[in-house]
Amino acid sequence: MEKNWNFKPTPTQSDDLQIVGDLVNQLSVSKSMATMLWQRGVKDFDEAKHFFRPQIEDLHDPFLMKDMDVAVERLIKAIDENEKILIFGDYDVDGTTAVALFYGFLKNYYPNIEYYNPDRYKEGYGISNLGIDYAAEIGASLMISLDCGIKSIDKIVYAQTKYGIDFIICDHHEPGDELPAAVAVLDPKRNDCPYPFKELTGNGVGFKLLTAFCIRKGIPIENLFEFLDLAMVSIASDIVPIIGENRILAYFGLKKINENPRTGLKALKQVAGFSGEMSIENVVFVLGPRINAAGRIKHAKAAVQLLLADDFDEALAFAYEIQANNTERKGHDSRITEEALDMIRKDDWLLNMAKSTVLFSENWHKGVIGIVASRCIENFHRPTIIFTKSGDKTAAGSARSVPGFDLYAAIERSAHLLIQFGGHMHAAGMTIEIDKIDEFRAHFDQIVNEMILEEHLVPKINIDIKIDLSEISPKFYRIMKQMAPFGPHNMQPIFVSENLSLSAEPRILKEKHLKLEILDEDTGSVFSAIGFGMVDDFYQGLKAGNKFSMAYSIEENTFRDKTTLQLFVRDIKF
Structure with missing residues (x-):
């Protein structure tokens, strides 16, 4: 499928050119690197420092969120009066990590709580009557919903009128014209909510409620930061913009998962066969689908049990169960995708x-x-x-x-x-x-x-900047890597280089991938490149010796204990 190359704006006005020049001098980076920082809204040394080194202190005051004061008061009242609390979360990654974070943290300070994830097939999405009935069975008088509830108007009425159960809603989806009549409705997307950052996940909204709880109760906030790996998994998997608070939470969550992962995530990485340092992309493609598979194939409760597990052998058992679910999911996925594509073609x-x-x-x-x-x-x-x-x-x-x-x-x-x-x-x-x-x-x-x-x-590739291959060096890559975590609104940089040819015959790997040696004819630089699934599109043109422009990202490739820089081909235009 042909793709449009969408080039991001580059500075043309004198003021912007001056900013780029100042960044070059202040940070000792290339003009291309300074331009990419400018594209990401970094305009001076202090902003660059915060961009490269996010600060936990830059998280917003949770009480800026509409209804936060009411929500905290109701939560503290429930604890003071020993009420039973039920934590209710959706069955996807955001919902299950939110339940694990909220329940896992709060149980350290209050034991009279339980959690509940709905059955995708029996109850469907969102707050369910079955979940409310279960809350009544166990004697719960307060339910806290995570990653759902903003449109559950009738369910909140059902809980209150039939059982006298109060609700605190923590959601991040778009509200309707009417809000549920809950005790508190926490959602940054509420029209009347002044909270400065609107792109939190459902997990993130729950995290802000717990932050407010820690402030009111004098609990060291560092205790809550132990759960940032779960916040990060939700941010990565829910494909929300990784800017503002999400960037801070993801940055420290990645540090946590790479330096001291919780038992369940450690077990899941092992079962998935992943041993390197995790990035947002690894979370999206390795951890996220497996956590999601629990709710897709059987029940999301297994994902929460995995994420809450303290014993590694117990966590491994849940991880293997989830891995089996994921294998089954991939089988359904492959078969149904082919059926769907066939329906379109016919x-x-x-x-x-x-x-x-x-x-x-x-x-x-x-x-x-x-x-x-x-x-x-x-x-x-x-x-x-x-x-x-x-x-x-x-x-x-x-x-x-x-x-x-x-x-x-x-x-x-x-x-x-x-x-x-x-x-x-x-x-x-x-x-x-x-x-x-x-x-x-x-x-x-x-x-x-x-x-x-x-x-x-028309599918498009967003291009950061044109460069010559000669600009790519270990220092260039090292600085670029510090721009992570990458994700929506701060994607991994994609470059275009022109007037390229091959310095050797193109090779085909596993019948569908291209292995290339790329020559920049203007500078004489040569780099290895890999193009996954690109044989049908480009092999003949490359073999014929046609010159080309290429869109690509830069990766590290380790082979036989030797690590080199490699170009990851995104598209080629002859």
Whole structure:
């Protein structure tokens, strides 16, 4: 699939050029490196210091969040009066890590608490009547929801009117026009919430509530920082912007997982066969899918048990169970993805005219439809919703967007055809009556047609800057590596170099990957490069000796105990 190269702005005005020049001198970095810092909003030495060395002291006062004072007062009252508290969290990575963080920390100071994760298949997304009934069974009078609840208006009424159970909601999803009548609703995305940082995860909102609790109770905040590895896993896996508070939490969470990981994460890394230093990307592709697999295939409780485990042998047992779930998940994922892609290829309207993809099969596994939606976008770059049967007459749907397109807004304009929905700009979940899916498909595509821009329908690679290969050195890479943690709004830098050729014949690895020796004809520099899955796209052109431009990132490659810099090919244009 052809990709557009989207070059980030570079300084042209005299003031901006002066900033870059000052950064070069103050930091002893190259002009290219200073330009990349400027692109990330770093304008002087002090900002560079905070960027390269995030400070825990720069986290915001939790009491700036709307309802935080009320939430803390209600939590302390429950503890003072020995009320039973039930911690309720979603079944994905954000929800399970949030439960493990909140319960794991609070149980050190108050034993009369339990936790609960809903069953994806019996209860669906969000606060459930079954969960509330369970709270009543165990005598809980306060429930704290994590990563869900902002739209659970009827559930909060049910809990209060039937059982007299109070709720504190900790969520980060977009609220509706009406907020639930909970004791406190903590969500930075509330229109009336003045909290300065709006992109916390559900885990992050729970973390802020515990921060406020520590302040009020005089508990050393360092005790809470022991749980930052869990906060980091949620930030990485929920694909939220890694700027502001998320950058600080992720930075220190990565230090924790690399220097002194909790028992459960250590066991999961071992079972996954990962032994190196973890990055955000490693968390996204190694830990996140395995933690998610527990709730997708069986029950999310196993993920929480893993994350709370103190005994390594016990943690290993949970890790192996989750690994088996992940293996099963991959099998469903592969089969259903191929079925979904085949449905698109055989439908002329979907293939050639639609601006969106909406598919339904009653036989698809509900636990992987979100992954399948993402796989469809990799092949047909447009907003995608995958439905499967969930109940006698209803279907559950999982939606994913393409960069730049507000999926949530499009679904909101089709809400009259849905039973319920929730989510944000990039991803959403919903329930619909099966006999309304065809009508929804047509209506949703009409809305997407009205809203989407042509540029949204072509995959793009965001390029930081053009450089010559001669600029790449161990020092250049070492400074670039300190720009981590990488993620949305601070992605790993991608470069473009021009007037390239090969200094040796291209090699094919495992029938689909390219191994290349790249020559910069302007400077004479040569670097090894790897292009995964790129044989069909580029082998013939490279073998013919055509000159090219290349988009790439820079990685370290260790082979036979020798570590060298290697280019990771993102795209080639002849």
